[in-house]
Amino acid sequence: xxxxxxPNSMESNEEEPVHLPCNHSTISGTDYIHWYRxxxxxxxxxxxxxxxxxxxxxxxxLAIAEDRKSSTLILHRATLRDAAVYYCILREVVRxxxxxxxxxxxxRLKVLA
Amino acid sequence: xxxxxQFPSHSVIEKGQTVTLRCDPISGHDNLYWYRRVMGxxxxxxxxxxxxSKQDESGMPNNRFLAERTGGTYSTLKVQPAExxxxxxxxxxxxxxxxxxxxxxxPGTRLTVT
Numbered sequence: 563x564x565x566x567x568x569p570n571s572m573e574s575n576e577e578e579p580v581h582l583p584c585n586h587s588t589i590s591g592t593d594y595i596h597w598y599r600x601x602x603x604x605x606x607x608x609x610x611x612x613x614x615x616x617x618x619x620x621x622x623x624l625a626i627a628e629d630r631k632s633s634t635l636i637l638h639r640a641t642l643r644d645a646a647v648y649y650c651i652l653r654e655v656v657r658x659x660x661x662x663x664x665x666x667x668x669x670r671l672k673v674l675a
Numbered sequence: 676x677x678x679x680x681q682f683p684s685h686s687v688i689e690k691g692q693t694v695t696l697r698c699d700p701i702s703g704h705d706n707l708y709w710y711r712r713v714m715g716x717x718x719x720x721x722x723x724x725x726x727x728s729k730q731d732e733s734g735m736p737n738n739r740f741l742a743e744r745t746g747g748t749y750s751t752l753k754v755q756p757a758e759x760x761x762x763x764x765x766x767x768x769x770x771x772x773x774x775x776x777x778x779x780x781x782p783g784t785r786l787t788v789t
Contacts, residue, residue, distance in 0.1 A: 596777075605679070605766050605780030606718070649718070656723075660730045663710075663778070665718040 566650045566666035573672045574640045582635040582669050584650030589630050594653040596663065597624065597635045599646040606649060609635065645673045677701070679769050679781035687787045693755040696784045700749070700769030707750050708770075708778060709742060710734075713763035724750060725772070757788045 567585040574580040586595065594613050598606035610617055610624045612633075617624040623636040637644055647668040653661050680699045688694050700707050709721040721740070722732040726747035735742070739758070744750040754761055764785050768778040 598780075603782065605768070605782050607780065608777040611777070656731045656733075659772075660723065660725075662720045662723060662731055662734070663708075664720070665710075667717045 565664065566652060568648075568650050568666045568669045570667070571670040571672065573674060574637075575674050576642060577639050580637040580640045580644070580671065582637075582648050582650075582671065583632065584634070584666065585632045586650070586652055587631045589652060590654070592655045595624070595626060595630075595633050596651040596653050597622070598649045598651060599644075600649065600668070601646045609648070611653070640671075640673045642673050642675060645671055647671070679767055679779050681765075681767050681781040681784050683784060684782065685785045685787070687789065688757055689789055690759055691756045693753065694757055694786060696752045696754075696765055696767075696786070698750045698752070698767030698769075698781060700767070701779055703771070704769035704779070705747070705772050706770040706776070706778075707744060708768040709750070709752055710766040710768065711763050712766070713760065716763075718766065721752075754786070757786075759788050762786055762788045 596611040597609040599609050600606045610622050612624045625634045647670050649668045650666045652664045682697045686694050705726050707724040710718050712718045720734040722742050723730045724744045727744050741753045764783040766780050766783045768780040770776040770778045
């Protein structure tokens with residue numbers, strides 16, 4: 563299984579941008595990069611995903627390196643509600659039509675008021 | 676629309692006992708996944724159903740774990756007999772069929788084996 567590496571924790575000030583890095587040097591060509599976050603006492607929730615190109619949605623942006631061996635989740639203006647554990651995940655193809663998520667250890671983001 | 680629900684939220688059992696965890700996916704979601712996080716480790720994939728069929732059970736740790744999804748609706752994960760190392764949080768997720776369909780996770784069941 564391919565693996566992802568993330569810093570254990572990061573801090574950010576409220577209203578400032580946050581860049582959460584992830585290394586996935588063993589990624590294969592068919593693996594999608596997904597980001598989920600987990601708030602206290604909840605299950606992980608979807609944030610964003612991409613394959614090769616940078617992606618934007620209402621929650622965040624995902625910047626993917628040209629060689630796809632790393633990616634960065636960007637929260638444009640952190641709020642206190644963004645404090646969570648952020649998981650960088652590779653979605654691997656098991657066989658056509660069947661996939662599984664390979665979770666990283668996650669980055670605990672602390673947002674300071 | 677109701678999200679993924681799991682029952683119970685917390686279970687404490689003794690080593691050697693049996694426990695059954697239940698997951699109700701979002702209505703209409705044919706994909707159903709089980710994951711778990713044991714102490715200090717990352718969340719790991721256990722298995723994947725499409726409707727009632729097991730598509731991938733490569734993550735199941737051993738034959739003490741049995742997952743079922745009769746009728747393709749809710750799923751159960753039974754641990755028999757439970758061991759101390761089975762303690763952790765068990766998550767269920769569901770998704771629509773599709774290339775890059777996001778998974779919706781339940782809140783998890785915290786299993787403590789004493």
